[in-house]
Amino acid sequence: MKKYKWLKPSLTVSLIYIIFGFLWITLSDALLLFFVSDQETYTTLQTWTGWFYVIITAFLVFHLTSRGLRKVMQQEQEISESRARLALALTAVRDGVWDWDVKRNAVYFSPRYYEMLGFTPDEFPASFEAWRSLLHPEDKKRSEAIIADYLKKIPPQGIPDTFSTEFRLRTKDGNWRWILSRGQIAARDTSNLPVRVIGTHVDITERKETEEYLLQSEKMISIGGLAAGMAHEINNPLSGISGAAQNLNSRLLSDNAANRKAAQDCNVSLDAVHAYLEQRQIPRMVQGILESVERASTIVKNMLAFSRKTSRSFSYHSVEELLEATVQLASTDYNLKQHYDFRQITILRNYEPNTPQIACDGNQLQQVFLNILKNAAEALHEKGIPERAPEIVLRLHTEADHVVISIEDNGPGMNDAVRKRIFEPFFTTKSIGYGTGLGLSISYFIITNEHKGEMEVTSSIGNWTKFTIRLPVHNAELTKQQLQTNETLLDT
Ligand SMILES: Nc1ncnc2c1ncn2[C@@H]1O[C@H](COP(=O)(O)OP(=O)(O)O)[C@@H](O)[C@H]1O
Ligand SMILES: [Mg+2]
Structure with missing residues (x-):
């Protein structure tokens, strides 16, 4: 009617x-x-x-x-x-709109819907299947179930019922954006089945990344505490083993007056003892103990970097100079040279002029840069794409009272599962003896704990990996210290 x-x-x-x-x-x-x-x-x-x-x-x-x-x-x-x-x-809220005619299975996508994913409006035909084909495989089952459940529901009269779900959609360049999709049935037929559903898409990628970052920081703080505690506990027995092994070395294997006298007292010649030990391969075993202890104490020493008790020596440094010194260091690093030549990698620089000097521990920052450069070099070497010349881009710019440094390589990248874990102590994808999985976790602690900065990683698998570090120009503690020294200077 x-x-x-x-x-x-x-x-x-x-x-x-x-x-x-x-x-x-x-x-x-x-x-x-x-x-x-x-x-x-x-x-x-x-x-x-x-x-x-x-x-x-x-x-x-x-x-x-x-x-x-x-x-x-x-x-x-x-x-x-x-x-x-x-x-x-x-346009103001930058939301995409979709309008789905369920019966005819026809959909309208607003221009912004396409633009959000890097497409031009109407670049692909609007349909339910088009949406499905862009969905991230991990989000497919859950999102489809939420929508199917919602469509089945018949709400009490007069109460508008909406659905909302979050999923990743593939962009034109193959990356993923997190989308919040909310919708509502706009019309039902005479038998109360939905015939039209309307909703919006909001890009929530940034929010998701912040959430992940916070979760990561929290995880790292607890793991860091654990690692530092463990390192302290292992340190004592380790010194015991190390001392005993050194004693075995000097009391059994060396040729000195005390050893000769002890052998004589026992009616054996020291040479005979040495010959016996040699035959039973004891020196090799003692050497093995000493080497293992050495490796373990390097790890323990690294783990101790997680405790706040390390002594810091803060002063003002130019980040550009620190970066350059580290690149220099990397090209002469013996370990790096052993596996491949760092100098074969093209280093591109994009430094904003006149970035301010920052309050930091220069040695610690160099350690961070070296860890990242080493990883990049290793990644480029291990799984570098043959037809692409290996390349690392260093960038530096200022943002308010922070300095932002990024190091990007065009290596193999990493998947989400790896990316989420690379700052964890002992997480490594390298073979035993080759990687310890400590480099990035220590770097993360140096940046976030010691320097009150931020460190994050983004990556596109098969394309690139980028580490971004954001450091405050000034350090409250250092400023206080400096003011105090200034005052004492004025007093005298
Ligand atoms: N530039 C990169 N490209 C690809 N993967 C990387 C890169 N940097 C780090 N990774 C991954 O992060 C893991 C952890 O790195 P790290 O903490 O330095 O430990 P390690 O180098 O000893 O494995 C590496 O094993 C590797 O899988
Ligand atoms: Mg490493």
Whole structure:
């Protein structure tokens, strides 16, 4: 019936016209016949009443149509205003809109829907399947289930029921964006099945990354505490083993006066003892113990870097100089050279001029840069893409009172599972004896704990890996110290 709504006002106007005309003709005729007997006067008066009728009805028609039209035009203006407002709001909030005709399986995607994913509007045909094909495999099952469940639900009358879900969609360049999708059934058919669903897409990638970053920091703080505690505990027995092994070395294997005397007291010659030990391969074993102890203490020493008790020596340094010194160091590093030549990698620099010097421990920062450069070199060497020349890009710029450093390589990149764990102590994808999995966890602690900065990694698998470090220019503790020294200088 809604379809014929426009008929009502027209019918009303016509009906009023008919009733009024009927009453006018019958009443005016009857009255004229009653009062006028003269035929000529009667005809004249009838012409006059005819004219009078035309004027009255013209007035009536004018009144009725103008009222109706005014209403319609007002509504039209309101609609176009609210349409413009909606369009404005959608551009302002940068949300994408989708409108799904469930029965015909036809979908409308707004231009922003495409742009959010790096496509131009209408670059791919709008359909439910198009959305599905862009979904991240890990999010597919969950998101589809949420929507299917929602469509099955029949809410109590009058309560609008919405659904909301978060998933990743593939962008044109093959990356992933986190999307918050919210929707609502806009129309149901007579058997209460949904026929139209409308909703929006919001890009929440940044929020997701922050959440992940916070989670990471928390995890690292607890793991860091554990590592430092463990290192302290292992340190004592390790010194015991190391001392004992060194004693074995000097008391069994060396040729000195004390050993000779002890052998003589026992009626054996030291040379015979040495020959026996040599035959039983004892020196090799002692050497093995010493080497293992050495490796373990390097790890323990590294783990101790997680404890806050390490002594810091903060002063102002130019980050550019530190970076350059580290690149120099990397190209002469013996361990690096052993596996491949760092100098074969092209180093590109993009330094913003006049970045301020920052309050930091220069040695510690160099250690961080070296760890990242080493990893990059290792990644480029291990799984570098043959047709691509190995390349590392160093960038440096200022952001408010922070300095931002990034180190990017065009190596193999890493998947999400690896990316989420690389700052964990002992997490490594390298073979035993080759990687300890400590480099990045120590770097992370140097940046976040010691320097109150931030460190994060982004990567595109098969394309690149980028480490970004954000460091405050000033350090509250150092400034305090400096003020104190200034004061003492003034006092004297
Ligand atoms: N530039 C990079 N490209 C690819 N993977 C990397 C890169 N840097 C680090 N990784 C990954 O992070 C892991 C942890 O690094 P790290 O803490 O330095 O330990 P290690 O180098 O001893 O394995 C590495 O094993 C590697 O899988
Ligand atoms: Mg490493």
